[in-house]
Amino acid sequence: MALDLFVVLVYAAGMLVLGYYGMRRAKTHEDYLVAGRNLGPSLYMGTMAATVLGGASTVGTVRLGYVHGISGFWLCAALGTGIIALNLFLAKPLLKLKIFTVTQVLEKRYNPMARQASAVIMLTYALMVVVTSILAIGTVLQVLFGLPFWISVLLGGGVVVVYSTIGGMWSLTLTDIVQFVIKTVGLMFILLPICLYRVGGWDELVAKLPASSFSFTAIGWDTIITYFMIYFFGILIGQDIWQRVFTARDEKVAQYAGTFAGVYCILYGLACALIGMAAHVLIPDLDNVNNAFAAIVKASLPDGIRGLVIAAALAAMMSTASAGLLAASTVLTEDLLPRVRGGKQSSLGVNRLFTLLTGIAVLGIALVVNDVISALTLAYNLLVGGMLIPLIGAIFWKRATTCGAITSMTLGFVTALVFMFKDGLDANTPIYYSLAVALVSFVLVSVLSRKPGAVVAGAA
Template sequence: MGKLDIIIIILYFTLIAGVGIYGARRATNSEEYMVAGRNLNFFMYLGCLAAVILGGASTMGTAKLGYEFGLSGIWMVVAIGTGVVCLGIFLSKKISRFKVLTISEMLEKRYNKETRLVSAIVAAIYTLMLTVVQMIGIGSLLNVWLGWNLPLCIIIGGGIVFLYTTLGGMWSVTMTDIVQFIVMTVGVFFLMLPLSLSKAGGLGTLNTDLPPAFFNLANIGGDRIFQYFILFTLGLMVGQDIWQRLFTARTPKISKYGTVSAGIYACIYAIALAVIGMCAFILLPNIGDTQNVFAEMAMVTLPPGILGIVLASVASAVMSTASGTIIACSTLISNDVVKRFFKPDINDKQFMLISRLTTVGIGIFSIICAIWIQDILVALDVAYAVLSGALFFPVIFGLFTKKVNARAAFYSIILSAAVILAGLGIQGITATDPIIYGLAVSFVSIVLLSFIPSKKAKGEASVRVG
């Protein structure tokens, strides 16, 4: 990297920090801090949601899959986009009826406080693991680009995200996400994609020089495509980091159409990244680590200055997801655990203080974990599996029917989580079967326990008859 590119990246990080700190002026109460006052217009909402669903894994991971499998590499992000589209079409209207801050708070309104607690724990673990992954991602990017010490890069990159998220909450996250959404769009669609195609010789060259299998959408394998949809489509539909964005929309109409638009954008984004990976297969046929496909292509195809902008767009993808997961994890812990079970009578000012202190704790903890743990993708896969398998049916039944009782929802989460963890331990963390078993256990336990009365219910019925 040249000095100009380094200066651009440093200026970009400075800009993001400044925008985030400025956004802190809007966070005057708990609703402003956690859900941006429920007042985002369509463009702000779209940019905010698109930025959080398309993180570093989506960007660099899809380029890698495009390099290895061609167009079939789109399926991971298409599964994410499909989950977001389904969320917008089928759930957003029902979700908007609940004036809540978290998915767990909604589950208490529908079931009971025990269900709220156990679902909050599951969701908080997932968002915490995702935060640590993003912290590692930010540090790794700076380490490769700037050549600085990795722990220092994690502290600097993660510290910027942690700083503005702590100060301004969702308002800072929203304002920085809009900047990051614009930089991502320009960097990928208007710079990296056309320049990669030009360097590779155009679409005609791709058609003639690439293996025929690269144009087969099933090349990656049907079992892997199925796993993506089970993990990411179902997981995105019940993820706190995504739901918290829904709560920021000004109207249910904005929530619905903005969510659908973000999902469609994700699918188009996937195609662009897969094509970039296919161009890399022609230009860089002997890459040692395919995880570096996007960065290597940027180095080869982009002139100084433009390179800095495109690399900043990758940083944008990682930072936007990190800030979203930090605020999501903080909200779950402060709202669904601390306030609900330990400090139920606190006023709004005290709640804001607790929320900020919780965000500080999560930020520091995630940075420490990122420094000491170099690869937690295994833990992330497990968290996603438990999130999808344990919470999907309790949430869906809770939104669409009143026949499911609290006891059924509570034990469904406990039993399905146990089955998934046991299955992953036996078959391995890449196995799909445990997720299927967990979903089946969740569904069956909800149905059976909803229609089999408990001893307490039988006793009450006997008293009424007597």
């Protein structure tokens, strides 16, 4: 494995070098958080796709393909269609606002208290997105190189923390482009064809797997609907994704390049599901299906090529990890920190400090959580259950009030937590009940708390 390790180390060193170049371009607060709002089509498309396709999308979809067949692609399909909808329908109004965080929209529509309440939910979501990808990084390094899990987490996650801290969004953009190219080549053009070759070709894959593996609904309609409820809507309101939208030069860049990124996500999901299906044929008695990706890479690829594919997987994971890390630190410095500093806005130095501190905290959390899809589901359940209803209400309902929004956020967030604890992270009940409670409380409290004849400021 020495050659593979060398390839991975070269990749990691390259990410740090790109982080340094990003640091040289990040000269202002706006450069650090949103790359100066000046990305063109190529950079925007690459960074948008790289942000979404991380550890859960790669390792998780291969696992789903191993267990459920081609229908495992629905996780990435939900993410991809969310990206398309966001860029086609929401990018234009978002770019006009010239803001940094999702929660600033709630402040404009309601009041500062709504912004603070939603910031707590958004921070929790962003932290868990980072944890998900760092877990995936640790799993891959542990299985392939035989490293202790904690060392794998600290090494892989440490690289992400360093390059994200020093250069902010410019570092993320530069590394995302390289990561986008590496994972496209490594996973779609190298690993997938080799896996199919090892199986004996498409006909052999069809012959050796049950017919249900080729059904696009084998995973179950309830799971497909839940993926869209969680991931499609989560993409529409996630800070890590909105922050990428804010980097676009103009609305045309966002609409066309963003749509291409969404289509790419769907194709990527199909490729990863097929890799999982091939893994099921080649390694039918895998002890832990969470290790399906690492196991198929280890079993089917020669030295050197294996290192390139490992780097491709790490690229997918690191891009999402860095996006979530910057999103979490941005929420801290833009939404929460000014509250305790008397309204004083954060500087470039403060942004860097809090990105570093957030990164250290995330590495600690990653050492005590152990399932990539469960961690991602936790993040999106809390985000969608807590924020989807008040955010949609802020845009479309004139009678919505601050009391209604805060009550909805609180009860939706708590309901999601309760049902995840009661029924498990993989259950459908957390998202359904949290949305139902959030909707009912939002409408009732808004109607009861609105003064007769009052005009809601900012209503569309």
